[in-house]
Amino acid sequence: MLNQQDEALRLALHGVRLDLYSDSALFRDYASSVFKRLLVEDSRPPDLLSRLTWCDGKPPRSPREVFGLGDWERQPDRDLYLKGGQAWWMRIDDFANLKLHIDASDTPTSLEGKYYFRLGNRKGVEWLRRLRYRRRLDALMSHRFSTLAYYLFYHPVLWWLSRQQGWHVLHGGAVRTPSGTALLAGMPGCGKSTLAVSMLGVDGSAMLSDNLLLYNASQVLACPETVLLDSHSLALAGAGADRLVATGEGRVFAREGYVPAEIEMNPCEPAAVFSVERGSHTLLERCEASACVERMFAGNTMAQEVRRIGIMGEVLDLAAETSAPEARADAEQLASGVPCFRLQIGPEEKLEELVTGLIVPAME
Numbered sequence: 003m004l005n006q007q008d009e010a011l012r013l014a015l016h017g018v019r020l021d022l023y024s025d026s027a028l029f030r031d032y033a034s035s036v037f038k039r040l041l042v043e044d045s046r047p048p049d050l051l052s053r054l055t056w057c058d059g060k061p062p063r064s065p066r067e068v069f070g071l072g073d074w075e076r077q078p079d080r081d082l083y084l085k086g087g088q089a090w091w092m093r094i095d096d097f098a099n100l101k102l103h104i105d106a107s108d109t110p111t112s113l114e115g116k117y118y119f120r121l122g123n124r125k126g127v128e129w130l131r132r133l134r135y136r137r138r139l140d141a142l143m144s145h146r147f148s149t150l151a152y153y154l155f156y157h158p159v160l161w162w163l164s165r166q167q168g169w170h171v172l173h174g175g176a177v178r179t180p181s182g183t184a185l186l187a188g189m190p191g192c193g194k195s196t197l198a199v200s201m202l203g204v205d206g207s208a209m210l211s212d213n214l215l216l217y218n219a220s221q222v223l224a225c226p227e228t229v230l231l232d233s234h235s236l237a238l239a240g241a242g243a244d245r246l247v248a249t250g251e252g253r254v255f256a257r258e259g260y261v262p263a264e265i266e267m268n269p270c271e272p273a274a275v276f277s278v279e280r281g282s283h284t285l286l287e288r289c290e291a292s293a294c295v296e297r298m299f300a301g302n303t304m305a306q307e308v309r310r311i312g313i314m315g316e317v318l319d320l321a322a323e324t325s326a327p328e329a330r331a332d333a334e335q336l337a338s339g340v341p342c343f344r345l346q347i348g349p350e351e352k353l354e355e356l357v358t359g360l361i362v363p364a365m366e
Contacts, residue, residue, distance in 0.1 A: 013155060014042045016216075016223065016267075018162050020155060021048040026056040028140060032147040035249070036228060037155065039265070049162060051112035052154040056143075061099055061118035065090040068101045068116055082317065089321040095310055097149055106322035111162075115154055119143060152307070157314040160216075160225065164315065165322075169216040169223060170329040171312075172298060173305035176210040176222045177201040178266045182273025182365040185215070185222055187297060189304045192278045193347055196235040199262075200353035202242035204362065208266040214307065219335040221269040230257040240354040273365040274341045281346035286360045294342035295333045 010021035011033055019042070024030050034041070065071035065083055071090055074083040081093035087107030094100050103114040121142065163169045174187035175198040184201065186194045195212040202209060210224035217223070228249055233256070236243050251259035277289065277297040302308045319325055343364060347356065 011037070012042055012044055012048070013037050013040045014044065015040055015159050015225075016163060016167075018050070018159050018166075019044055019046065019048040020050040020052060020159055022155060023051070023053040024056070026054060028143060029054055029056065029147055029150065032144060033151060033155075036148075036151060036251070039226065039261075048110050050158050051110050052158065053112075053114050054150060054154055055114070055116045057116055057118045059118060059120055061101060061116075063092075065092055065101075065103075068092070069103050069114070078320065082320075084320055087321055087323075089317055091317055094153070095313055097153070100150065100153060102153070102317075104318060104321045106318070111158070111318075111322060113154060113158055115150065117146065117150060119146065152310070153314065156214075156225070156227075157311055158318065160214075160311055161315045161318045163216060164326060165319075165324045168218055168327045168332075170218065170327065170332060171225075171302070171308055172215045172217050172222075172333075173213070173301045173308045174215045174298065175212040176215055176224070176270065176272065178208050178210065178270055179204050179362060179365070180206040181362050183210070183222065183270040184361060184365060185217075185272040185275045186278050187275065187294070187301055188278035189301045190306070192280055192301075194278050195229055195231060196238050197278060197347070197353060197357075199229065199231065199235075199239040199246060200242045201357050201361070202245040202262065203240055203354055204242075204357060208264045209262040210266045210270065217332065217336055219332040220339065221271055222336075223269050224265060224267055226261075226265050226267075228259040228261060230259060232256045232258070238353055240352075242354075272336070272340050274343060275337050276343050276345045276361065276364075278345050278347065281348055283346070284348040284351045284356065284360075285344070285346040286364065287344050289342050289344045291334065291337035291342050293344075294337045295330065297344075298333055298337075299330070 010023050013020045062068050074085045076084040083090040089104040091102040099118045101116045105112045160171055175194045176183055176185050177198050188194050198209055198212040201207055212229050213227055214225040215222055245263045246260035249259035275294050277294050
């Protein structure tokens with residue numbers, strides 16, 4: 003399906019090898035920078051192939067116009083077409099200008115994405131907008147790269163790790179310290195990332211993840227991403243922020259991109275699970291494992307990125323005839339084997355004192 007004459011970026015995460023192609027030099031440069039630590043030289047065949055084709059203008063409405071699809075066998079959704087191990091996905095969640103063709107009928111499983119870039123929806127004014135923003139056009143295009151990288155790398159790799167190795171995705175973070183590994187679960191915006199960075203101030207600590215984490219019945223595993231922090235969160239993180247390296251990437255809500263100087267890539271057994279939330283005052287109290295698991299799954303439901311991963315996984319499953327492993331039983335076994343806490347962080351809390359005074363002692 004893919005024209006493999008172009009040079010690929012060979013990326014690997016936890017042993018899963020993906021070759022990423024694109025006709026966009028800007029996107030290739032972005033991917034090379036963001037996935038710098040995941041670039042590998044490996045002559046073995048890849049497990050997955052992905053290709054992004056950059057298109058300008060309004061996207062066509064039919065898979066025939068986009069991918070040349072002649073016929074199909076099943077249409078379980080208005081915008082999803084299936085035939086013989088292949089899927090054509092014509093409207094992806096809230097990222098409608100990306101069209102995907104998934105081919106699981108051969109090895110390796112491949113994804114072909116066509117993204118249609120335009121500056122507005124009004125007919126006949128596209129050329130005016132391009133003229134007006136001609137000096138910022140590259141920057142405007144690059145705003146789409148982060149989401150495209152997720153659909154073409156993170157989502158298929160996480161699906162592979164799930165279906166082939168039994169890992170599950172959690173909206174959470176984890177930090178390995180000399181006292182043990184802390185699993186930080188919670189809803190979006192609860193302060194997990196800032197707390198995880200703050201924990202890097204403990205000598206001998208290393209971050210696994212701050213936003214997405216993999217888990218099974220006994221261990222957690224990193225899903226390394228760019229850490230996004232605004233200036234206020236960066237200041238709250240204290241000395242831990244000194245162990246971050248700026249990427250130069252800006253995102254919404256005045257957040258800047260950073261990567262930890264060191265990432266723990268090996269599976270870790272958590273020493274404790276902390277269900278994190280903001281509150282009027284700081285509080286750390288033990289809770290039942292069952293209550294902790296409910297909070298973990300609530301955080302997954304609330305997190306847009308986890309919902310996107312789940313939806314993408316379902317579409318890949320339809321093409322590949324696979325299914326997701328049971329997640330709740332593993333979460334219950336993971337949480338039941340360690341102390342679980344509800345951690346409420348007050349607005350004036352000094353995170354460095356919270357880490358050394360409450361979190362680290364709770365794991366000892």
